[in-house]
Amino acid sequence: MASSTGDRSQAVRHGLRAKVLTLDGMNPRVRRVEYAVRGPIVQRALELEQELRQVIRANIGDAQAMGQRPITFLRQVLALCVNPDLLSSPNFPDDAKKRAERILQACGGHSLGAYSVSSGIQLIREDVARYIERRDGGIPADPNNVFLSTGASDAIVTVLKLLVAGEGHTRTGVLIPIPQYPLYSATLAELGAVQVDYYLDEERAWALDVAELHRALGQARDHCRPRALCVINPGNPTGQVQTRECIEAVIRFAFEERLFLLADEVYQDNVYAAGSQFHSFKKVLMEMGPPYAGQQELASFHSTSKGYMGECGFRGGYVEVVNMDAAVQQQMLKLMSVRLCPPVPGQALLDLVVSPPAPTDPSFAQFQAEKQAVLAELAAKAKLTEQVFNEAPGISCNPVQGAMYSFPRVQLPPRAVERAQELGLAPDMFFCLRLLEETGICVVPGSGFGQREGTYHFRMTILPPLEKLRLLLEKLSRFHAKFTLEYS
Amino acid sequence: MASSTGDRSQAVRHGLRAKVLTLDGMNPRVRRVEYAVRGPIVQRALELEQELRQVIRANIGDAQAMGQRPITFLRQVLALCVNPDLLSSPNFPDDAKKRAERILQACGGHSLGAYSVSSGIQLIREDVARYIERRDGGIPADPNNVFLSTGASDAIVTVLKLLVAGEGHTRTGVLIPIPQYPLYSATLAELGAVQVDYYLDEERAWALDVAELHRALGQARDHCRPRALCVINPGNPTGQVQTRECIEAVIRFAFEERLFLLADEVYQDNVYAAGSQFHSFKKVLMEMGPPYAGQQELASFHSTSKGYMGECGFRGGYVEVVNMDAAVQQQMLKLMSVRLCPPVPGQALLDLVVSPPAPTDPSFAQFQAEKQAVLAELAAKAKLTEQVFNEAPGISCNPVQGAMYSFPRVQLPPRAVERAQELGLAPDMFFCLRLLEETGICVVPGSGFGQREGTYHFRMTILPPLEKLRLLLEKLSRFHAKFTLEYS
Numbered sequence: 001m002a003s004s005t006g007d008r009s010q011a012v013r014h015g016l017r018a019k020v021l022t023l024d025g026m027n028p029r030v031r032r033v034e035y036a037v038r039g040p041i042v043q044r045a046l047e048l049e050q051e052l053r054q055v056i057r058a059n060i061g062d063a064q065a066m067g068q069r070p071i072t073f074l075r076q077v078l079a080l081c082v083n084p085d086l087l088s089s090p091n092f093p094d095d096a097k098k099r100a101e102r103i104l105q106a107c108g109g110h111s112l113g114a115y116s117v118s119s120g121i122q123l124i125r126e127d128v129a130r131y132i133e134r135r136d137g138g139i140p141a142d143p144n145n146v147f148l149s150t151g152a153s154d155a156i157v158t159v160l161k162l163l164v165a166g167e168g169h170t171r172t173g174v175l176i177p178i179p180q181y182p183l184y185s186a187t188l189a190e191l192g193a194v195q196v197d198y199y200l201d202e203e204r205a206w207a208l209d210v211a212e213l214h215r216a217l218g219q220a221r222d223h224c225r226p227r228a229l230c231v232i233n234p235g236n237p238t239g240q241v242q243t244r245e246c247i248e249a250v251i252r253f254a255f256e257e258r259l260f261l262l263a264d265e266v267y268q269d270n271v272y273a274a275g276s277q278f279h280s281f282k283k284v285l286m287e288m289g290p291p292y293a294g295q296q297e298l299a300s301f302h303s304t305s306k307g308y309m310g311e312c313g314f315r316g317g318y319v320e321v322v323n324m325d326a327a328v329q330q331q332m333l334k335l336m337s338v339r340l341c342p343p344v345p346g347q348a349l350l351d352l353v354v355s356p357p358a359p360t361d362p363s364f365a366q367f368q369a370e371k372q373a374v375l376a377e378l379a380a381k382a383k384l385t386e387q388v389f390n391e392a393p394g395i396s397c398n399p400v401q402g403a404m405y406s407f408p409r410v411q412l413p414p415r416a417v418e419r420a421q422e423l424g425l426a427p428d429m430f431f432c433l434r435l436l437e438e439t440g441i442c443v444v445p446g447s448g449f450g451q452r453e454g455t456y457h458f459r460m461t462i463l464p465p466l467e468k469l470r471l472l473l474e475k476l477s478r479f480h481a482k483f484t485l486e487y488s
Numbered sequence: 489m490a491s492s493t494g495d496r497s498q499a500v501r502h503g504l505r506a507k508v509l510t511l512d513g514m515n516p517r518v519r520r521v522e523y524a525v526r527g528p529i530v531q532r533a534l535e536l537e538q539e540l541r542q543v544i545r546a547n548i549g550d551a552q553a554m555g556q557r558p559i560t561f562l563r564q565v566l567a568l569c570v571n572p573d574l575l576s577s578p579n580f581p582d583d584a585k586k587r588a589e590r591i592l593q594a595c596g597g598h599s600l601g602a603y604s605v606s607s608g609i610q611l612i613r614e615d616v617a618r619y620i621e622r623r624d625g626g627i628p629a630d631p632n633n634v635f636l637s638t639g640a641s642d643a644i645v646t647v648l649k650l651l652v653a654g655e656g657h658t659r660t661g662v663l664i665p666i667p668q669y670p671l672y673s674a675t676l677a678e679l680g681a682v683q684v685d686y687y688l689d690e691e692r693a694w695a696l697d698v699a700e701l702h703r704a705l706g707q708a709r710d711h712c713r714p715r716a717l718c719v720i721n722p723g724n725p726t727g728q729v730q731t732r733e734c735i736e737a738v739i740r741f742a743f744e745e746r747l748f749l750l751a752d753e754v755y756q757d758n759v760y761a762a763g764s765q766f767h768s769f770k771k772v773l774m775e776m777g778p779p780y781a782g783q784q785e786l787a788s789f790h791s792t793s794k795g796y797m798g799e800c801g802f803r804g805g806y807v808e809v810v811n812m813d814a815a816v817q818q819q820m821l822k823l824m825s826v827r828l829c830p831p832v833p834g835q836a837l838l839d840l841v842v843s844p845p846a847p848t849d850p851s852f853a854q855f856q857a858e859k860q861a862v863l864a865e866l867a868a869k870a871k872l873t874e875q876v877f878n879e880a881p882g883i884s885c886n887p888v889q890g891a892m893y894s895f896p897r898v899q900l901p902p903r904a905v906e907r908a909q910e911l912g913l914a915p916d917m918f919f920c921l922r923l924l925e926e927t928g929i930c931v932v933p934g935s936g937f938g939q940r941e942g943t944y945h946f947r948m949t950i951l952p953p954l955e956k957l958r959l960l961l962e963k964l965s966r967f968h969a970k971f972t973l974e975y976s
Binding site: 154258331 | 509510516570604678783819
């Protein structure tokens with residue numbers, strides 16, 4: 001700290017002494033954590049808002065903050081669960097009441113206010129298992145392998161925690177995609193594990209190439225012990241949807257190299273591109289048969305925060321583990337039990353997401369219409385984003401096949417790069433900060449997700465309403481042109 | 489693993505190979521974690537329930553699971569927040585509607601479904617600060633020092649994470665009371681910090697003695713670097729309420745020995761004994777004036793799970809930090825941001841708990857009546873518990889001055905102790921397992937919380953309804969007599 005000597009002498013004058021807990025003395029792993037999605041650029045956005053400047057928060061996948069309305073059925077059932085006096089009200093459809101009663105029956109004291117068991121309410125674990133079976137064309141799922149969580153993040157951190165062991169050259173290494181969602185880098189830093197980067201191929205629409213996995217693994221084995229491979233599909237921030245062939249190749253690689261697989265599949269409902277389809281790692285693994293199906297260890301994560309419902313605030317999620325050692329699974333449950341249980345309203349919401357109204361239910365038509373409207377608009381926004389960015393000189397954008405973000409590449413003039421370096425900023429951070437200051441648009445620099453040296457990107461959600469998004473994309477493209485001119 | 493050779497040969501026969509992630513190869517710190525409140529005895533209770541045996545879960549402070557009804561006002565406002573269509577219904581009081589509208593205005597997109605900022609909704613942080621000021625007789629609280637959390641546990645873990653540093657003899661040591669709430673021991677094990685035990689004095693109603701703090705600290709300095717002191721007041725599992733003099737002495741000790749103070753004050757509304765009163769560490773610290781008030785670092789934790797509301801399932805809580813280094817506080821916020829935000833319904837609930845209806849509000853009378861009824865019944869149950877246990881030969885129980893548990897001491901006959909040792913069980917675990925099998929009563933052995941060598945205890949909540957509690961206490965006392973006879 002540059003100012004620590006000055007601080008200290010001032011402290012002495014005021015009869016103060018040094019803090020017990022200082023930046024220098026605190027947990028060094030926590031200091032190393034970085035989380036760009038809510039990093040300095042978002043702090044600056046907050047300051048601007050406090051000065052009453054209008055800010056468009058395109059930095060985070062937060063559908064309802066962008067004006068998306070909650071799905072009526074979900075909120076009706078939840079309100080009934082929260083306040084069961086409403087069960088006698090004529091203003092709720094019968095199926096919503098039945099669903100609320102069913103959930104409350106499964107809660108301690110028939111109330112959302114009781115703790116659940118640490119793995120989540122058993123009935124909801126069963127409903128999740130049946131959802132997975134339907135999704136995967138009937139391949140069985142065991143409720144005892146499903147663990148509910150506080151959003152997907154919580155479950156991802158828990159599984160990573162289990163994997164971390166060793167010291168020095170035997171320290172656990174974990175392969176993560178670059179660009180990545182920074183929960184992974186942040187968690188590995190905090191746990192003291194080694195982050196092993198494999199690069200997605202921007203030239204091939206951010207495809208995952210097994211040759212690149214081999215390269216990354218080979219290099220990593222010099223200095224750590226790689227034990228796990230993380231895949232994000234559909235991709236965040238990159239929006240690609242993996243082909244079935246790619247998933248098979250990844251599974252074969254993980255099996256041959258003895259890597260535990262973590263499949264972050266929170267965007268499984270968010271697939272837009274013609275020809276793209278979501279294939280779960282679980283389904284592909286099971287269909288590959290022996291020796292893979294019965295042995296490859298896999299954890300697959302899902303969430304209530306994304307999809308068509310976008311219920312981020314409720315912090316609902318789950319992990320399904322496949323082929324996990326039974327004793328390790330017990331240890332995982334023990335670890336979860338220290339935090340008591342995931343939020344019960346989030347568990348209830350997850351139940352509704354995994355078992356929505358059936359065609360014969362009174363709420364079906366409205367539910368289906370609302371769901372389809374959201375997904376159709378998202379598809380249109382994905383298309384529009386790609387189109388507008390690719391028309392802008394100096395910006396190129398892969399198709400947004402799925403998820404909720406574009407991750408366009410921007411050309412930055414050498415003088416802008418030099419100016420950023422003078423300011424001690426990553427060049428794309430410099431670009432994004434200027435963008436924020438001049439237009440109020442808040443996006444996250446590519447350096448927060450990782451990117452190939454010398455390339456620059458940013459992540460922007462496609463979530464704003466269609467016409468607003470169009471204006472935003474045009475404004476951003478114009479700013480880029482102006483910025484390029486300024487530094488040419 | 490005794491059977492691993494057998495497993496392996498079987499695996500080879502089936503063409504299987506060892507798992508990537510095994511009990512032997514997993515994170516050794518996670519393996520060391522123990523959490524008795526949901527440990528083996530609760531697993532066994534679950535099995536019995538699955539065999540349709542009736543189990544009385546007196547192991548955990550879960551009011552609503554024990555039949556306590558939620559406070560009407562809290563659930564009305566929450567239902568309105570979850571389903572704002574209800575704002576036009578005539579069936580909700582005006583003040584509940586106003587409160588719901590006020591909370592929704594402060595949410596992204598006016599919805600509980602949006603993420604909040606990582607420190608929690610600003611309006612709610614402000615309401616918490618005003619609550620602290622009222623509680624502490626006007627001593628100022630800064631909303632920027634208040635961080636909302638996923639229950640108190642989450643915030644406690646976050647603060648402990650900041651403190652862990654060093655290796656070998658410089659490893660962070662943290663003083664915790666014995667008996668303790670096992671979140672502390674579990675978290676320190678997971679973080680690889682050194683647990684430093686100080687014993688509460690059972691002979692003086694579990695009082696905290698500063699001489700004992702000195703002893704514990706002195707011994708610890710031989711093998712680690714003690715940096716923090718945890719206090720639980722009112723005590724869990726021990727139920728004592730600290731006197732103002734005791735708190736002052738603890739603060740002086742922490743200041744002189746340069747220890748960061750963690751005050752677990754989640755039972756601040758749960759004080760029953762005549763003559764006992766809750767004093768917050770923050771208030772006492774501020775009233776002590778210089779040099780303590782402006783310098784001693786303190787984190788104080790509170791929760792929506794306990795008190796009169798018992799809303800465990802919503803996972804609401806907060807920490808107030810006092811005199812924390814500004815740069816460290818920034819690091820704490822960064823760490824919280826990786827998990828995005830605490831559950832928003834829990835944040836909303838916390839807002840209602842810290843700013844309940846005012847005397848002029850339409851909901852005041854009912855709110856007040858419900859709150860007082862719960863607290864009065866808890867006081868009666870605390871008294872009853874002490875009384876019944878102390879009438880039983882071989883059981884002695886300190887007054888339950890506060891919190892939600894009794895922690896009685898039980899005499900176990902030497903032959904029972906021997907039998908337990910033959911079975912590889914802690915003697916009080918043996919007692920509690922037998923109790924569970926024979927009576928269906930599930931309580932947690934004292935060994936899960938820590939106790940003086942050669943003494944045996946269990947923790948039991950006082951939460952069952954009064955008449956049910958009486959039967960429970962009598963049944964337990966009779967079982968103890970029978971058990972004693974059996975092994976004499």
